[in-house]
Amino acid sequence: MSNSSDFTVFIIDDDDAVRHSLCLMIEQEGFNVQTFENAENFLKNYPCQSNGCIILDLNMPGMDGLQLQEALNNKEDTLPIVFLTGYGTIPQSVKAIKAGAVDFLTKPITREKLLTCIRSAVEECKKLLHADQQMRTAKSLLSKLTEREKEVLILVVEGYSNKEIAAQLQISHRTVEVHRSKIMQKTGANHLLELKQIAQESNQCRLSS
Amino acid sequence: MTLFDTNLDKHNPTAEHLWNEVQNSIHFRELFDAVIDAMLLVDSSGQIMLANPAAQHLLGYTHDELRSLDVEQLMPARFRENHRHYRKQFLAEPRQRLMGSTCELAILNRHGEEVAVNISLSPIAIKEQAAKAIYILVTFIALDRRRQAENALRESEERLWLIKQAAGAGIFDIDCANGRIYCDERMRELWWNEADEIMTLGKFFSTVHLSDRAKCQKLFEEALNPEMEGKCRTAFRIINGSEHSERWIATLSQTQFDNGSAKRIVGIARDITERKLLEQTLQQQRNETELLFNKQVAILTAAAIAHELNSPLTAISAYSEVAQRALSVTPVDCDKAKEALSGCFDQAQLAGHKLYELIGFLQGREIETEKLNINRIVEDALLQARSDGYSEFHIILNLEPNIPPIKANKIHIQRILVNLIRNAVEAMRAANVVDSEITIAVKTLASEKMAVVTIEDNGPGIDQKVISQIFDPFFTTKPTGFGMGLSISRALIEANGGQLWIDPVYQDGAQFHFTLPLA
Numbered sequence A: 001m002s003n004s005s006d007f008t009v010f011i012i013d014d015d016d017a018v019r020h021s022l023c024l025m026i027e028q029e030g031f032n033v034q035t036f037e038n039a040e041n042f043l044k045n046y047p048c049q050s051n052g053c054i055i056l057d058l059n060m061p062g063m064d065g066l067q068l069q070e071a072l073n074n075k076e077d078t079l080p081i082v083f084l085t086g087y088g089t090i091p092q093s094v095k096a097i098k099a100g101a102v103d104f105l106t107k108p109i110t111r112e113k114l115l116t117c118i119r120s121a122v123e124e125c126k127k128l129l130h131a132d133q134q135m136r137t138a139k140s141l142l143s144k145l146t147e148r149e150k151e152v153l154i155l156v157v158e159g160y161s162n163k164e165i166a167a168q169l170q171i172s173h174r175t176v177e178v179h180r181s182k183i184m185q186k187t188g189a190n191h192l193l194e195l196k197q198i199a200q201e202s203n204q205c206r207l208s209s
Numbered sequence B: 001m002t003l004f005d006t007n008l009d010k011h012n013p014t015a016e017h018l019w020n021e022v023q024n025s026i027h028f029r030e031l032f033d034a035v036i037d038a039m040l041l042v043d044s045s046g047q048i049m050l051a052n053p054a055a056q057h058l059l060g061y062t063h064d065e066l067r068s069l070d071v072e073q074l075m076p077a078r079f080r081e082n083h084r085h086y087r088k089q090f091l092a093e094p095r096q097r098l099m100g101s102t103c104e105l106a107i108l109n110r111h112g113e114e115v116a117v118n119i120s121l122s123p124i125a126i127k128e129q130a131a132k133a134i135y136i137l138v139t140f141i142a143l144d145r146r147r148q149a150e151n152a153l154r155e156s157e158e159r160l161w162l163i164k165q166a167a168g169a170g171i172f173d174i175d176c177a178n179g180r181i182y183c184d185e186r187m188r189e190l191w192w193n194e195a196d197e198i199m200t201l202g203k204f205f206s207t208v209h210l211s212d213r214a215k216c217q218k219l220f221e222e223a224l225n226p227e228m229e230g231k232c233r234t235a236f237r238i239i240n241g242s243e244h245s246e247r248w249i250a251t252l253s254q255t256q257f258d259n260g261s262a263k264r265i266v267g268i269a270r271d272i273t274e275r276k277l278l279e280q281t282l283q284q285q286r287n288e289t290e291l292l293f294n295k296q297v298a299i300l301t302a303a304a305i306a307h308e309l310n311s312p313l314t315a316i317s318a319y320s321e322v323a324q325r326a327l328s329v330t331p332v333d334c335d336k337a338k339e340a341l342s343g344c345f346d347q348a349q350l351a352g353h354k355l356y357e358l359i360g361f362l363q364g365r366e367i368e369t370e371k372l373n374i375n376r377i378v379e380d381a382l383l384q385a386r387s388d389g390y391s392e393f394h395i396i397l398n399l400e401p402n403i404p405p406i407k408a409n410k411i412h413i414q415r416i417l418v419n420l421i422r423n424a425v426e427a428m429r430a431a432n433v434v435d436s437e438i439t440i441a442v443k444t445l446a447s448e449k450m451a452v453v454t455i456e457d458n459g460p461g462i463d464q465k466v467i468s469q470i471f472d473p474f475f476t477t478k479p480t481g482f483g484m485g486l487s488i489s490r491a492l493i494e495a496n497g498g499q500l501w502i503d504p505v506y507q508d509g510a511q512f513h514f515t516l517p518l519a
Helices: A016-028 A039-045 A064-073 A089-099 A112-142 A146-156 A161-168 A173-187 A192-201 B013-025 B028-034 B054-060 B063-067 B077-092 B145-167 B185-190 B201-205 B212-223 B272-330 B332-365 B373-387 B412-429 B484-493
Strands: A008-012 A032-036 A050-058 A079-085 A103-104 B039-042 B048-051 B097-100 B105-108 B114-128 B130-143 B170-175 B181-185 B231-240 B245-258 B263-270 B371-373 B393-398 B406-408 B436-443 B450-457 B500-502 B511-517
Touching: A008 A016, A008 A039, A016 A032, A016 A050, A016 A112, A016 B272, A016 B332, A032 A039, A039 A064, A050 A064, A050 A161, A064 A079, A064 A089, A079 A112, A089 A103, A112 A173, A112 A192, A112 B097, A112 B272, A146 A161, A146 A173, A146 A192, A161 A173, A173 A192, B013 B181, B039 B054, B048 B054, B048 B063, B054 B063, B054 B105, B054 B130, B097 B245, B145 B263, B170 B185, B181 B201, B201 B212, B201 B231, B201 B393, B212 B231, B212 B245, B212 B263, B245 B272, B272 B332, B371 B373, B371 B412, B373 B393, B373 B412, B373 B436, B373 B450, B406 B412, B412 B436, B412 B450, B412 B484, B412 B511, B484 B500, B484 B511
Parallel strands: A008 A032, A008 A050, A050 A079, A079 A103, B393 B436
Antiparallel strands: B039 B048, B039 B130, B097 B114, B105 B114, B114 B130, B170 B181, B170 B263, B231 B245, B245 B263, B371 B406, B436 B450, B450 B511, B500 B511
């Protein structure tokens, strides 16, 4: 399947047979598969790739699934995680889901359920990629602004009127109007709402930094 | 008898002079008669010469009667021999002394009754026609025995009263001849009796709880048996029919026998209802804790099994689906199918092996067996069950005396027996069986080198519909049961080389049998 050919599924499980059988199963669906026998090994060796998902065993010797999830979250890694567990307890699954897990499957699993999870992970990745794309676009649009224009933009997005902005920046009302029209021109925004969205996508108005 | 001298050794002229003065003013006889202690003047042969009125009163004789008596005739027979001996010693070296300062002395009065006294002796030398004769002045100090006895009795009664108050004990006194029971106030209170109500043995037994009545009657028979000690300590329940209330009573009694037959039984009774309730609560808590613990053990065991089997099952399931897919695509992917099926086989083998290892681990390898007397284990198990709060049944033991030893693990067998007894009691409780009875029989099957233990109860028995399931794990008919008792028991018996089964046709309750190999 062409849509899944560039998507990699990382399987992390301490049991050889589970890794092997799941690997065969997922490969049959046309995905790339990489297997790791423990969480530490994965952290050390996984390629920096944003198009993929992790099939993660919850109970492993050494670093367990929840700890790996936390480590990845700390690294702001966005790979979706599907948890597998032998005896899934409710508190653990709640914790995992809250921390952003896509799903939680109890062993033994079925192809159907696993693929449903992988597919939603694929969708999740697409969304993340799209958001990432938008952020990059927005950032590049905003990078064209002068420092003064950035200052005006912040105040505009926060909802101040031209008059208030002029008073705050100690410039004339007319100058504010000129800056605003330049901002709209450079970002290609048609109206205030679009401008706000661009500002948000570029990472929550952290423009001054 | 006009002169006497108390100092024989030193013939003191001054004293003699003084005495002459005295005897001139007071006649000796007047002085002698006026003394309030009983006094006798006795000659060296023991003949009574004089007796003062106090002595006449104490002994109950007239003066003339006493004068005709020898002092030894006043002695109780057991002192006479010694007395003669002492009199000789005294005369050889006469001086003032107190007899019986260390032991209790007594003299006989006119009616032959003993009067407890202290006796003091004083030698007196009297001049008689130029010769000096020795007389002995005997003084009796009567001991007030009656007052002492009364005091002692009063003190002991006071003590008894205090003990009764403190213990809340009632006192009963059974007249064995007519079956009447004297009860004190507290006893009547314990039995909900009116003050004027006459208590009899018949009434007594009718108040005893049905389940305890046979036991009480048996103990009463034993208390009457002169060949036994007559001491009886027991506890039972009594019922107040009109108030529908129940009370636990503990009694301690002693039978008094007269000519080889029981005359009366005296004892105390105490209300131990609170203690019993507390015991029951504690027992219930212990049982609940045990159940909880057993549940935890079962859950952990199941979790361990699940953990061991889950990975191979996961792999087998995935391999199967891989093989299925490999065989359903065109062209058929034979290599993948083979690879997956081979994985299935390996994992199924692995799962079996893991399971075998785990069971071996849980059983703790070989069980330790020893030579055991099965009769003793039955008795121990009964004690254990009773102390666990399963005690209200009547037991019939048909043990085989001189049974050869079995070879088994003591703890396992005791546990199995306790479990079977508990099941029986719980079944009879649930069915409100009044005269609950458990029979345990032990015999040997010499031909098969096995001992057979049979436990039967007179409860409702086991429903034919479920009789085939009762040894299944987690099967239970009890509301709070866990359903592991019989399956564990069967596993343990089999581990000890025996078998456990239920008689499916037994009609009068439930009947279980198990066998164990002889050593």
